[in-house]
Amino acid sequence: MGDQMQFIVEKLNQEPFRKNYNLISFDSLESLQLLQLLSDVLGEIDPKHAVDIREELPEQTARRMLNLLGILKYKPPGAAPDLSAFRQGLVTGSKSVIHPVLHWLLQRTNELKKRAYLARFLVKLEVPAEFLQDDTVADFNKQYEELMEAFKNLHKEHEQLKISGLSTAEIRRDISAMEEEKDQLSKRVERLKKRVETVQNHQRMLEIARQLRSEKEREESLAQQKQEQKSQLFHAEQRLQRAQVQLKEMQHVVADSKPESLMKKLEEEINFNSYLVTEKIPREMESKKTSVYFLQKVVAEPAMTQADLTALESEINEVNAQMNQLIEKRMMKYEPTDSKFSMFRQQASIISRKKEAKAEELQAAKEEMSSLEKQMEQKSSQAHELEGSEVLTEDEFKQYVSKLRSKNMFYKKKRLEIAEITAEYGILQRTEELLRQRHEAIQQQLQAIEEKKGISGYSYTQEELERVSAVKSEMDEVKGQTLDNMSEMVKKLNAMVAEKKASLAPVIKELRQLRQNCQELTQERDEKKIQYDSCAAGLETNRSALEQEVKGLLEECAQEESNYRYINCMKRIVEIQLQRAKEEMKAYVSPDPQERRKAVREQYTRIILEQENLGKKLREKQKVVRESHGPNMKQMKMWQDFEQLMECKRECFLKQQNQAAIGQVIQEGGKDRLVL
Numbered sequence: 291m292g293d294q295m296q297f298i299v300e301k302l303n304q305e306p307f308r309k310n311y312n313l314i315s316f317d318s319l320e321s322l323q324l325l326q327l328l329s330d331v332l333g334e335i336d337p338k339h340a341v342d343i344r345e346e347l348p349e350q351t352a353r354r355m356l357n358l359l360g361i362l363k364y365k366p367p368g369a370a371p372d373l374s375a376f377r378q379g380l381v382t383g384s385k386s387v388i389h390p391v392l393h394w395l396l397q398r399t400n401e402l403k404k405r406a407y408l409a410r411f412l413v414k415l416e417v418p419a420e421f422l423q424d425d426t427v428a429d430f431n432k433q434y435e436e437l438m439e440a441f442k443n444l445h446k447e448h449e450q451l452k453i454s455g456l457s458t459a460e461i462r463r464d465i466s467a468m469e470e471e472k473d474q475l476s477k478r479v480e481r482l483k484k485r486v487e488t489v490q491n492h493q494r495m496l497e498i499a500r501q502l503r504s505e506k507e508r509e510e511s512l513a514q515q516k517q518e519q520k521s522q523l524f525h526a527e528q529r530l531q532r533a534q535v536q537l538k539e540m541q542h543v544v545a546d547s548k549p550e551s552l553m554k555k556l557e558e559e560i561n562f563n564s565y566l567v568t569e570k571i572p573r574e575m576e577s578k579k580t581s582v583y584f585l586q587k588v589v590a591e592p593a594m595t596q597a598d599l600t601a602l603e604s605e606i607n608e609v610n611a612q613m614n615q616l617i618e619k620r621m622m623k624y625e626p627t628d629s630k631f632s633m634f635r636q637q638a639s640i641i642s643r644k645k646e647a648k649a650e651e652l653q654a655a656k657e658e659m660s661s662l663e664k665q666m667e668q669k670s671s672q673a674h675e676l677e678g679s680e681v682l683t684e685d686e687f688k689q690y691v692s693k694l695r696s697k698n699m700f701y702k703k704k705r706l707e708i709a710e711i712t713a714e715y716g717i718l719q720r721t722e723e724l725l726r727q728r729h730e731a732i733q734q735q736l737q738a739i740e741e742k743k744g745i746s747g748y749s750y751t752q753e754e755l756e757r758v759s760a761v762k763s764e765m766d767e768v769k770g771q772t773l774d775n776m777s778e779m780v781k782k783l784n785a786m787v788a789e790k791k792a793s794l795a796p797v798i799k800e801l802r803q804l805r806q807n808c809q810e811l812t813q814e815r816d817e818k819k820i821q822y823d824s825c826a827a828g829l830e831t832n833r834s835a836l837e838q839e840v841k842g843l844l845e846e847c848a849q850e851e852s853n854y855r856y857i858n859c860m861k862r863i864v865e866i867q868l869q870r871a872k873e874e875m876k877a878y879v880s881p882d883p884q885e886r887r888k889a890v891r892e893q894y895t896r897i898i899l900e901q902e903n904l905g906k907k908l909r910e911k912q913k914v915v916r917e918s919h920g921p922n923m924k925q926m927k928m929w930q931d932f933e934q935l936m937e938c939k940r941e942c943f944l945k946q947q948n949q950a951a952i953g954q955v956i957q958e959g960g961k962d963r964l965v966l
Contacts, residue, residue, distance in 0.1 A: 297396070326343050528667070529808070530808060566649065
């Protein structure tokens, strides 16, 4: 406890509180001051709670603090804390309750600030289930939940960006490295420009190189267009095949069936869809809403301890036992007609469950079929993109594996050769280094001999002349080879372009024909769809008229049933009133005094007499009080005057005693002076 108080005092003396407490002053704080201090700490965490508790009621203060502590997920200390005692201690400002709360809050202030900030946007408002039945309220609630999820995602991205941010030093290093690389590239470009300017017709050669690069880019774009057109052609063929299959199925259905069978199928489909819309989906939505409502209530409630869980389990067991007893009593009271009805009810419930199960199986089968169709389309498109229109067979796969093995062996062999060449390269590099050292030594000896003979620099000049002549001959050869290569490359490019055009011409013609066929099939499909829509609209109008009629009859039936129940209830009430009147008359007319006393009239007469007697007594008492009021007031005034007189005498007596004591002291002081 001492360490806890020491920690609290240190934190409160720091920023932003600056309370200047010590252990004694903090321990001597009263309950109201402790509550204000707790409110200040909570106000630092959440600015909405920075209020003066003297301006609000104690219940409001306790409710506000408990709400924020629940949001911050504070749990009272102890294995099984008493929540009612904790609330009572918080209301009264008990030190044993507030000190642990302050210690917990001051330990993790930054974390709790973040949690309080998030709670402003993430604590969900509880909307009752009956209000969610309204479409407008449901739409607003859905929009509210979507905004909450968007806030969660944005906050996560913000935290990740905070954590994964690059430092300025790393950015500066990257910028300096990129600037150095830019300088090196600019220098290389300048060197290449200087080397090219010495070549004859360099402008024409540069123009040819630009044309070559543009032709290569054009070739790549043409290849990409070709690939796109191939994929479009493949998709068009797939759509055409699906349309042909659907057309064949429709023709087969139309040829093999009659209008009655088509109408029957449509009615079955309409019945199934109406069952889903009117019964299954609303029931599922209602169950989901109720479960979400209960889950929201559970989340909004404070954390439960093990004792609360055991109490809830015991209550659940008691309620289940009561339910079982009631069911047994109802089953014992059943009559034969009720047993027949229960049998019919059981059969109806079994049939409804089977119906729901079959509907779910049908819905799952439809979803599985659609997912399998999508997977088949994806796999076929992937196979076409990978230049494989068919799946490999077993023999082809074996051949493919054998090719991979042979390529692996070839790769290992070449890898060994590369290792040998690398080792030989190391040996040759070392040999080159030794020869270079020997050459430098011989060159120094040659320079020394030339200086002795008086012809220094002769060997260097001769080497430079030989090198310049060799470079000139190499440049001439390179120029000739470059021009020849460029001319050959231009010829090849022209030939390749002509070849590509010739190869794409039949494909374009086929594509035009396929587009025309696709347009015809699309037109035919639109006509069929118009016919289907007209037939469906007629059936829908008939169905809506029947639904309206059934709805009106059901409402009329419900109204009549409610009138019947109301009349029965009124009849029952009147019968009970008549029965009570008969019993009253019987008791009133009865010669037996005991029976007559049970009559309501006799009881009310007796009560009236008692009240009249009580009124008489109270009036007499009032008369006595009124008569004695004047003398009593006079006597009370005399006693008050007597009390003032005695108080005045007491004060005079005290003053007289004080004056006598002061005079005695003065006399004693005078005697002492005389003695001295």
